Amino acid sequence: MSQAVLEPDAAASRGMDLLRFATAGSVDDGKSTLIGRLLFDTKTIFADQLEAVEAASASRGDEYTNLALLTDGLRAEREQGITIDVAYRYFATPRRKFIIADTPGHIQYTRNMVTGASTADLALILVDARKGLVEQSRRHAFLTSLLRVPHLVLCVNKMDLVDWDQKVFERIADEFTSFAAKLDAPDLTIIPISALNGDNIATRSENTPWYEGPSLLHHLEHVHIASDRNLVDVRFPVQYVIRPQSTTVTDYRGYAGQVASGILKPGDDVMVLPSGMTSTISSIDTADGPVDEAFPPMSVTVRLADEIDISRGDMICRPHNAPTPVQDVEAMVCWMDETAPLRVGGKYAIKHTTRTARAVVRGLQYRLDVNTLHRDETAGELALNEIGRVKLRTTVPLLADEYRRNRTTGGFILIDETTNRTVGAGMIIEAR
Template sequence: MMEEKEFSSKAYLDMELLRFTTAGSVDDGKSTLIGRLLYDSKSIFEDQLEAVKKASIKRGNESVDLSLLTDGLRAEREQGITIDVAYRYFATPKRKFIIADTPGHVQYTRNMVTGASTANAAIILIDARNGITEQSHRHTYIASLLQIPHIVVCVNKMDLVNYEEETYEKIKNDFQAFAAKLAVKDVRFVPISALKGDNVVEKSKNMPWYEGGTLMYILENIHISSDHNHIDARFPVQYVIRPQRDEFHDFRGYAGRVAGGTFKVGDKVMVLPSGFTTTVKSIISHTKEFEEAFPPMSVIISLEDDIDISRGDMIVKENNVPDIGQDIDIMMCWMSEKPMRLNGKYALKHTTADARCLIKDVKYKVNVNTLGKILDDKNIGLNEIARISLRTTKPLFYDSYRQNRKTGAIILIDEADNTTVGVGMIV
């Protein structure tokens, strides 16, 4: 595999990347929690803190408002709310972290969905005083809909319930009962006080009854290398490489990012849609040759036989072919202020393929607060989630989103103004 040069400072060698999402509003203590993770991992710089202090005083706040660190747009600072997804970065010697920080209210469902789409883990914040609320249901539902592999439930503000074990246990039991109805694989719980710092980075002395790790310990140690699908080999062709140079005159390679499974030199493969079979000749990236490629590597694959292949095609294994079809059901989140047009036509993007589609039917709409199905309302507007039937102009090569988050995802584009209006998870 890859030989890496050693850093003189060992601390930065072999770090993994973990992407996680947080959803919540100011009242949940979300900004306090993020501020503490950043501050305690020394990722807030003096000039940033100085700027935030100045801005807090200007606004007449009594304490330093750490949300000003993430709320980057003028409108957000003026209104004191997070509108968009903000990405924050910090690192410990073990891992580099990307936080997709999203607002938590129902009118920002689309932002939560966006932040969740690339996350390995979701932090769900629950106020220990209030227990599980509609908002916790919604956040957990979105995490399960977007198939975030790991959920960390932080029972926050434990200092305000005297660090009582019973309060924590009750919330934990309630949550487990509720999560059993959803497709969540890995749920962990941690009692914290973001404000006081209990169990965030430092282990709390106030809760000796809690034997698990701190939030930071959990984030550093969640096993993420099996989050990718390593079974079903999928290579959507992104770009054809044909060098116009004498020394590589005969070279023809297919550039792309492995979306599932593994590809080895010598593997028998099939190309969709043509159905031709051939053998993997080489796997390269620049001057490096690989024996094997796996997700999420970006490589160039060359094949033994000369087959007509272009962008949007998919290289797979003969004995493990994805679904191929034009009638597709998706769970869709509508992202636009213009309502969805039933029987309307939209452009569609799926892996590296482009197509068009017709919205044929709304099977049901989801009430994101109660998770109940609404059967008699086919009007879909901004932030609404529904099960939809599509007919595409050409066959797509797809897996269910549950099996593969890359080959199971699509976006819908309004052809009048080119904006992304809907996002879908193939059922």
């Protein structure tokens, strides 16, 4: 049976803070190696996993244990030496739990990067110290800004291959800082590292006496994310109505879902949309029993004092702080379909929180070049991996907020009803 090198106590970690972060960068910048190093240095890999990686490294002719193989799980990735899919990994330290999304570097996998970063609290972009900033570095910085990831870390990797030259690091840092100033990047940290050797990963490195900042792991453990949550606007999309089929429980009626934003407490006055009916929260239940309050991203069951007709797709909010039901939205859409582009007049299913409707594309205002930030207002379609500002009209009202205000109620996906494939991801700019 697999034994972990060191595994955090599950019970102790249950109540710990959770940080979701996504890695991005150009091909061969060392994203998978960095994640492998984090897993190795925090001792959260299994002994047989490490043995398998050592054996695979030896069979490839590597003179070292290739930690990148811990995350490059797809056979095609191992054969090509690149990351194609979004690989999710989990680890924990005594201070915090982490979910990592290792996203692809190739331009043709922009959609995968959008998927991995859409729920991230922090984005970690790697650049090769020998190459400096490249097109993909700017592309990924822009995408994290577009997705409103609140914290950004630039890791200048492979510093050992430039002899830990401080001037090289400072040149890259200055260039990236100037570019980030054009974006909405509220919190930027830049760290010189060597993922292969572990310098400035878990602990500060003696090779960078000129660097006064924290190690990467220290920064990940201490970056403040509590204030990133929207705790003002109560938004609770109802996912499921719970009516136990039990002879001993006859009067239980609860509304299950995940808190998108705000804080819910028993006794709070609430309103249910789209009906507009009001009531009071009588109790909030979880799998571990009742709680005194619920906040994002908790999954809970809310019970109300009054019997109201509520179904999946409805939303519980505050009477004087509610999203406006809208059928016309303008959004930035990342197109993900390989077979057909997005065109004006196209019809799709739209999935917004727990509500599903149909939508038609009313207009394409411009296509955005994510490398130059140039807007092409003559574009007639969005092809695979392209991003543009789109006007949509939905068949039923969406209970939406602008994406900059609420990433959950401001985001949606478009689905091809014929194939049931997700073909686009959108961020609402205007809802009216």
